[in-house]
Amino acid sequence: MKTVFSKTPTLKECSTHYCPGCGHGIAHRLLAEVIDELDIRDKTIGIAPVGCAVLAYEYLDIDMIEVAHGRAPAVATGMKRTNPDKVIFSYQGDGDLAAIGTAEIMHAAHRGERITVIFINNAIFGMTGGQMAPTTMLGQVTATSPEGRQADGTGYPMQISEMLSIMPGVCYVERCAISGIAAIRNTKRAIKHAVELQMTNQPGLSLVEILSPCPTYWRMKPANAMKWIEDEMVKVFPLGKIKDAAAKK
Amino acid sequence: MAGKIKIDVERCKGCGLCIGVCPKKNLDFAKETNKKGLSVVKQITGECSGCTLCAIICPEAVIEVYRDEPPKNSKTTPKTDLVEEKR
Numbered sequence: 001m002k003t004v005f006s007k008t009p010t011l012k013e014c015s016t017h018y019c020p021g022c023g024h025g026i027a028h029r030l031l032a033e034v035i036d037e038l039d040i041r042d043k044t045i046g047i048a049p050v051g052c053a054v055l056a057y058e059y060l061d062i063d064m065i066e067v068a069h070g071r072a073p074a075v076a077t078g079m080k081r082t083n084p085d086k087v088i089f090s091y092q093g094d095g096d097l098a099a100i101g102t103a104e105i106m107h108a109a110h111r112g113e114r115i116t117v118i119f120i121n122n123a124i125f126g127m128t129g130g131q132m133a134p135t136t137m138l139g140q141v142t143a144t145s146p147e148g149r150q151a152d153g154t155g156y157p158m159q160i161s162e163m164l165s166i167m168p169g170v171c172y173v174e175r176c177a178i179s180g181i182a183a184i185r186n187t188k189r190a191i192k193h194a195v196e197l198q199m200t201n202q203p204g205l206s207l208v209e210i211l212s213p214c215p216t217y218w219r220m221k222p223a224n225a226m227k228w229i230e231d232e233m234v235k236v237f238p239l240g241k242i243k244d245a246a247a248k249k
Numbered sequence: 250m251a252g253k254i255k256i257d258v259e260r261c262k263g264c265g266l267c268i269g270v271c272p273k274k275n276l277d278f279a280k281e282t283n284k285k286g287l288s289v290v291k292q293i294t295g296e297c298s299g300c301t302l303c304a305i306i307c308p309e310a311v312i313e314v315y316r317d318e319p320p321k322n323s324k325t326t327p328k329t330d331l332v333e334e335k336r
Binding site for chain 1: 252253259260262263264265266268269270287299301302304305306307308309310312313314315316317318
């Protein structure tokens with residue numbers, strides 16, 4: 001019998017610390033598969049965030065560093081400018097990228113840094129106990145919005161991808177989800193495209209936003225969390241390619 | 250075409266995502282647990298086409314999938330007329 005699916009070598013042979021049904025495991029695997037398919041394991045440097053994926057360097061067998069909360073795009077800037085031949089990516093959650101690190105991602109994008117950003121959006125702060133994040137949706141119940149997020153007082157969900165897409169320094173923005181088989185395959189294609197743009201030295205930052213489930217703090221079963229992305233989350237965060245400057249017109 | 254899967258139960262966390270995507274309804278929660286005490290997933294019917302859907306959705310990448318290869322000198326060709334061409 002032929003092996004048609006097995007763990008890709010870049011993904012380490014160990015158990016992750018993620019909760020059952022967490023989307024980070026799928027996102028890690030997709031990233032590892034892309035790295036192996038493009039054969040760039042030796043020249044890829046990743047940046048782990050602060051958040052649930054803080055230990056991403058334990059699971060991906062590539063050079064990785066851990067930086068201060070939200071500062072990954074700033075550190076990636078230095079890494080890419082001093083090592084232009086390397087593939088630099090940052091892997092950030094919504095608490096990291098959309099809350100404390102908003103300034104860093106905005107300015108890195110505005111400067112047109114040639115890095116790739118993998119942005120995991122689960123609409124909640126997972127690591128610290130399920131508090132409201134800037135990406136939390138209106139009416140969503142969290143530890144700090146027990147009656148649901150209200151626009152009057154706590155504002156609206158932040159749509160980072162749309163914000164970045166209007167910047168001339170950004171070459172590629174796509175929002176994907178990992179809510180099902182087709183969506184997962186599409187996410188892998190998007191990650192691969194974003195990395196390829198960096199490898200071909202396209203001017204600008206490439207970002208892939210991934211809507212990812214957090215069954216623990218959404219208080220749902222893993223399968224229901226996947227369904228909730230498809231039914232509710234995509235209404236606020238519509239999927240699709242938001243910008244691709246390199247695409248043929 | 251027949252397939253086969255292998256689940257690394259010691260790394261399985263029993264999230265059950267694979268159960269919902271299996272087109273052959275081959276997977277379900279096992280009554281027994283692994284060494285960590287987590288309820289894991291097991292095969293119930295053993296029927297498998299090797300479609301890899303369970304492995305694609307598994308967040309822990311614990312499923313390995315194998316599939317029989319069609320014989321090389323087989324005269325049966327895939328039915329292409331079932332696929333509608335997109336123009």
